[in-house]
Amino acid sequence: MIEDEIKKANVEAMKNKDTVARAFYSVLMNKIMLEKINKREKGQELTDADTSNIIQKMIKELGDEKENYQKAGNMAEVEHISRQLEIAKTYLPKMLSEDEIKAEIKKLGDNSIPVVMKHFKQNFNGKVDMRLVQEVLKGMQ
Numbered sequence: 001m002i003e004d005e006i007k008k009a010n011v012e013a014m015k016n017k018d019t020v021a022r023a024f025y026s027v028l029m030n031k032i033m034l035e036k037i038n039k040r041e042k043g044q045e046l047t048d049a050d051t052s053n054i055i056q057k058m059i060k061e062l063g064d065e066k067e068n069y070q071k072a073g074n075m076a077e078v079e080h081i082s083r084q085l086e087i088a089k090t091y092l093p094k095m096l097s098e099d100e101i102k103a104e105i106k107k108l109g110d111n112s113i114p115v116v117m118k119h120f121k122q123n124f125n126g127k128v129d130m131r132l133v134q135e136v137l138k139g140m141q
Helices: 002-015 019-041 048-072 075-089 098-107 113-123 130-140
Strands: none
Touching: 002 019, 002 048, 019 048, 019 075, 048 075, 098 113, 098 130, 113 130
16 A cells, blocks of 8 residues: 555665655654544545545645745745655655546547546546546547
């Protein structure tokens, strides 16, 4: 599981006294733990897809944070965040390309937005950017 890999990497970051990686892993592990608690309350287990979704949200948050630091001219923080983004991206599964999304949409009989979005959410959760699916679908209609 991705969670186990993250825990091992966190221990390595502590051993290497890597404060940038350590900060990233601390926040990530806290978010994973909160999601685990929410899932447990519903009687569910945390999956790799859930963990991937958490990482994707963190990447978006870090991107916004990086942009703000760039505007403020704080290049040291920009470098730290860039490194954290690189670390985060290593844990994401290979995302579907536009061509793969188009091929999958063509396999479906009904190309209405709700049907297509539900299909990708159920079958490719964490492996596809839903905004990209929507853009590809609009381009095909």
